[in-house]
Amino acid sequence: MKELISKNFGLFIQDKITGTNIEKKYIELKKTQNYNNKETYSYQLEKLKKLLINAYENINFYKKIMDENNLNPYNLISLDELNKLPIIDKSILQKNNIRNINIKKVKIVKTGGTTGIPLKIIKDSNVRSYTWAAYYRWYSWMGIEFGDKVISLWGTPTTLKSSIRKKVYIKLSNYLTNNYEINTFEMNQENIEEIIAFLKKEKPKLLRGYLSSLLFVANYILKNNIKLCIPNISSTTATLFPHDREKLKKAFNGEVFDQYGCSEATSIAFECSKHSGLHITNERVIIEVVDKNGNRVYDEPGEIVITDLDNYAMPIIRYKNGDMAIMSTSPCSCGIKSPMLRKIIGRTIDTIQLKNGENVPGWFFTNIFYELKYPHELMKINRFQCYQEKKNYLVLKLETSENIDKEFLVDLKNSLNYFIDNINIECLEKIPNEASGKFRYIKSEI
Ligand SMILES: [Zn+2]
Numbered sequence: 381m382k383e384l385i386s387k388n389f390g391l392f393i394q395d396k397i398t399g400t401n402i403e404k405k406y407i408e409l410k411k412t413q414n415y416n417n418k419e420t421y422s423y424q425l426e427k428l429k430k431l432l433i434n435a436y437e438n439i440n441f442y443k444k445i446m447d448e449n450n451l452n453p454y455n456l457i458s459l460d461e462l463n464k465l466p467i468i469d470k471s472i473l474q475k476n477n478i479r480n481i482n483i484k485k486v487k488i489v490k491t492g493g494t495t496g497i498p499l500k501i502i503k504d505s506n507v508r509s510y511t512w513a514a515y516y517r518w519y520s521w522m523g524i525e526f527g528d529k530v531i532s533l534w535g536t537p538t539t540l541k542s543s544i545r546k547k548v549y550i551k552l553s554n555y556l557t558n559n560y561e562i563n564t565f566e567m568n569q570e571n572i573e574e575i576i577a578f579l580k581k582e583k584p585k586l587l588r589g590y591l592s593s594l595l596f597v598a599n600y601i602l603k604n605n606i607k608l609c610i611p612n613i614s615s616t617t618a619t620l621f622p623h624d625r626e627k628l629k630k631a632f633n634g635e636v637f638d639q640y641g642c643s644e645a646t647s648i649a650f651e652c653s654k655h656s657g658l659h660i661t662n663e664r665v666i667i668e669v670v671d672k673n674g675n676r677v678y679d680e681p682g683e684i685v686i687t688d689l690d691n692y693a694m695p696i697i698r699y700k701n702g703d704m705a706i707m708s709t710s711p712c713s714c715g716i717k718s719p720m721l722r723k724i725i726g727r728t729i730d731t732i733q734l735k736n737g738e739n740v741p742g743w744f745f746t747n748i749f750y751e752l753k754y755p756h757e758l759m760k761i762n763r764f765q766c767y768q769e770k771k772n773y774l775v776l777k778l779e780t781s782e783n784i785d786k787e788f789l790v791d792l793k794n795s796l797n798y799f800i801d802n803i804n805i806e807c808l809e810k811i812p813n814e815a816s817g818k819f820r821y822i823k824s825e826i
Contacts, residue, residue, distance in 0.1 A: 390527055390556040391516075399485050399505050405513035412663050413517065413716050420662060420717070421459065427689040428666065429456040434480070435695040441476040442695060462666065462698065467674055467685055469700045473644075474499055483693040489643050501644050504693035511690075514647035514661045521652050522612045522637060524585050531560045531582060533567070533589025533597070560584070567593065572600050576608065584610060587632065591615040592763065592819040595624060598631035599762050603781075609633040616641075618819060619724055621746045623758055640724050642701050645688040649721050657708055657720040664690055667721070668698075669707040678709045681725055733826060734799045735772045745776075745821075748795050757788040765811050768824045773802040779811045 432453035435442035649658035669682040688696040704725040762779040
């Protein structure tokens with residue numbers, strides 16, 4: 381009965397309560413995903429023109445940079461004209477007021493990122509509608525229909541009590557959408573069995589959540605040989621490394637789907653059932669992957685530059701969020717023609733300096749792990765953290781509750797010594813999360 385209500389009325393009522401238009405945008409996105417390249421180009425151009433005109437008319441910062449760079453938004457005829465504008469970053473967003481105060485009904489999202497410098501992102505109902513619509517379209521790629529049960533492992537570390545109105549809204553919204561939430565900040569060794577029993581009883585079609593929370597549950601399941609079958613798993617907030625994906629697949633007996641977004645712009649890219657990369661939601665965003673000089677690069681790592689086509693309350697135009705990715709030149713075999721991000725590499729600020737002075741991101745170390753070919757030992761490691769306090773010195777922390785083979789540790793140290801002279805490997809039962817609740821694979825003080 382409940383499922384029936386959710387399937388038929390959930391989206392309609394959610395739209396009414398939140399002032400969004402998800403249902404309409406969802407129908408639109410199901411249509412546009414079949415567009416050919418020419419149709420997509422016209423669609424993007426029209427949206428970009430509207431965004432630029434809006435930014436030009438309402439925000440001094442954008443008016444100034446468009447005038448300075450001879451970009452006339454009223455005469456926009458090509459997407460390439462976007463390149464006339466400079467790439468901006470978080471510090472520029474912080475220094476300049478880019479909020480369009482004429483737009484009401486906004487939501488404020490605070491972002492800290494790994495730098496810890498807070499920034500308020502303002503989102504209007506248009507961007508929230510498209511964001512959710514893109515999410516639901518992604519669910520449809522997994523075979524999940526609206527109203528199917530979804531359980532999320534999330535939570536916000538807060539000492540503030542949420543208002544009764546907010547609590548009621550969340551409960552109602554969850555009921556209508558057949559969503560359940562488990563607060564990960566209350567998840568611990570004592571109640572983990574209860575949580576697993578809940579998952580068994582509820583049989584969700586999708587379990588989504590912070591990667592560190594999903595791994596916490598997965599490790600317990602694997603260690604205790606618990607049988608659980610959840611057809612779809614999706615993780616967020618951290619780079620999904622191949623060994624994590626394998627672990628999640630094994631523990632939950634389901635398919636693992638990756639996705640990409642950031643606080644500044646969500647629903648950027650989603651993985652389909654071919655698992656060969658992430659489809660960019662090009663109805664929502666224009667994504668560029670650029671080298672140090674700002675030129676686009678393909679099939680090699682570069683920095684992500686985002687233009688959010690839907691947020692008029694705080695336009696994000698050619699914004700470098702600090703993440704890196706590889707833009708693919710080959711299309712996906714699933715038939716959807718959108719451009720693909722082959723790999724999300726992680727934050728550029730999260731790097732470790734090698735003895736030759738080169739800075740490398742976290743996946744560099746994952747590759748080293750894999751080259752060693754110790755699958756059994758790798759399964760014992762819940763997660764790892766590279767901590768660099770000074771040059772040519774690295775502390776590699778491995779979180780494990782079991783004894784790690786000494787030979788593996790010696791091999792690992794030897795391999796790492798090739799890049800950094802002083803390596804200290806520590807095996808710990810628990811590596812703490814950051815105060816924000818997120819986990820950082822890479823921490824550097826230099
Ligand atoms: Zn695909």
